[in-house]
Amino acid sequence: MTRWTTDPRRIAVLATVLAAALIAGMLVVAGLTSDSYRASASPYRPNPRSASAPEQGRPPASAPRGPMRAEPPTRQRAYDGPDGTQRVTGTPSMSLTFDDGPSQFTDEVLDQLDKHGIKATFCVIGSQVRSHAAQMRRIVAEGHTLCNHTWDHDFQLADRTPEQIVKDMVRTNDAIHTVVPNAKVRYFRNPGGNFNHRTVSVAQHLGMVPLHWSIDSRDWESKNAKKIYDLVEENAHPGAVVLLHDGGGDRRETLKALKKLLPFLKERYDLVAMP
Ligand SMILES: [Zn+2]
Secondary structure, three states: OOOOOOOOHHHHHHHHHHHHHHHHHHHHHHHHHOOOHHOOOOOOOOOOOOOOOOOOOOOHHHOOOOOOOOOHHHHHHHHHOOHOOOOOOOOOOEEEEEEEEEEHHHHHHHHHHHHHHHOOEEEEEEHHHHHHHHHHHHHHHHOOOEOOOOOOOOOHHHHHOHHHHHHHHHHHHHHHHHOOOOOOEEEOOOOOHHHHHHHHHHHHOOOOEEOOOEEEEOHHHHHHHHHHHHHHHHHOOEEEEEEOOOOOOHHHHHHHHHHHHHHHHHHHHOOOOOO
C-alpha cells in the first residue's frame, strides 16, 4: 500500500488530482445525499438505489447482472450517513468508537474493554499520538482498530482547501505510523461530525472510510455517567456505531458509565471493532 509522506511535492500532486476529482465527486455525493437519503433516521432504511434489488431469499438468478447489479444490501445500508459517510456497521454487530484520544484516560478504557473481551475503534488526534505512544501501541496490540480524527481536532477542516485537508490527514496518519508502523488506519472522522464532500472525498482517496455514528452518547456534553448510560441504553440497536470519548477533556464520567454500559451491551449485542 502506498505510504503517503509529508513530502510537499507529493501533497501538491495529490491535491491537484483531488481538486479535479472533487468536481466529479461533488456530483456523486450530491446524488448520494438527496433529500430522501438525508431524511432517514433508521440505519436499516434501504438505500434508494437498492429499491430494484431482489429481496433476500429470492433466487439469485433473478438478480440483474453486469455493472447495474446492486451490492449486497448490508454494504449499502452502512453508507447511510451525511455526505456518503458510514454511520452503522452494516451488520447486526455493534461498534463502540472512542474519539479525541489518546489521552490519560485511554488506558482505563482499554482496561475495561479488555475485561469484557470487547474490541473497539479509536479515532485518534495526530498531535497527541507521540506523547501517548504506549497507549497507541496498546490499542493496536489489543486488537482495536484506528480512525484518523485530524491532526489537532480541526472543527473547520471541511472549510479548508483540498491541499490543507490532504496535509492534515497525511500528517496524522504519518504520526500514527511513526508509533505503530504497521497499523492500518481504515477510517476517518471529522471533528464534530462536520463532514462535507471535500473531507469525504479526500479521506476516500487516501484509502479511508469516512465514519459517522448512529448513537451519540453526548458524553462530551453531559459529563454525567447516568445520562451517558441511559442515552446509549435507550438508543441501542443492532448495527449501531456509538460515539464515546477517551480524550478531549475530563472523561471520568464516561469511564464510570462504561462500567455499567459494557456488560449491558455485551449481554445483548455482538460488539466488534470497525473492520
Ligand atoms: Zn472529536
